[in-house]
Amino acid sequence: MITEAILKISPNAQVSVNADDINQITWHNGTTPISKADIEAQLPIVELDMAMEDLRSKRNKLLADTDYLALSDNTISDAMKAYRQALRDITEGLTTKDEVEAVVFPTKP
Numbered sequence: 001m002i003t004e005a006i007l008k009i010s011p012n013a014q015v016s017v018n019a020d021d022i023n024q025i026t027w028h029n030g031t032t033p034i035s036k037a038d039i040e041a042q043l044p045i046v047e048l049d050m051a052m053e054d055l056r057s058k059r060n061k062l063l064a065d066t067d068y069l070a071l072s073d074n075t076i077s078d079a080m081k082a083y084r085q086a087l088r089d090i091t092e093g094l095t096t097k098d099e100v101e102a103v104v105f106p107t108k109p
Helices: 002-009 036-070 078-089 097-101
Strands: 015-017 025-027
Touching: 002 015, 002 036, 036 078, 036 097
Parallel strands: none
Antiparallel strands: 015 025
16 A cells, blocks of 8 residues: 555655555665655545445446346336446545445345
8 A cells, every 4th residue: 555655646656665564665766755754645545545446346346237227128117227326326425435435335126
C-alpha cells in the first residue's frame, strides 16, 4: 500500500518498499524522496481506492449474472430492474473505506 501511495503522489517514481514498511523505502534512479507525512496522507485514499475496486468487482459480477435477463428477447421484471439499478447505484456517495465495507448488497429477486 505504501508503493501505491507514493505512485499517487509521483506516478513515475521508481521505488521499492520492504514489507510495506514506510521506514524501509529505497528511492531509485534519482527519484526525489517524498516525505513520510505526505505518503501517510495518501494512505486513506489508497485504502478507499482498493476497497472501491473490490466493491465494483463484486457488483460487476452480480450484474453480469443477470445480464441475460436484460436482452431484447426477454421481459425483465420491475423487481429485477430495481435490483440491477440498485447494484449500479451501490458506489454512489461512498467516501471512506469503512463506508465501502459497510455496503450491503441488495437481494436478488
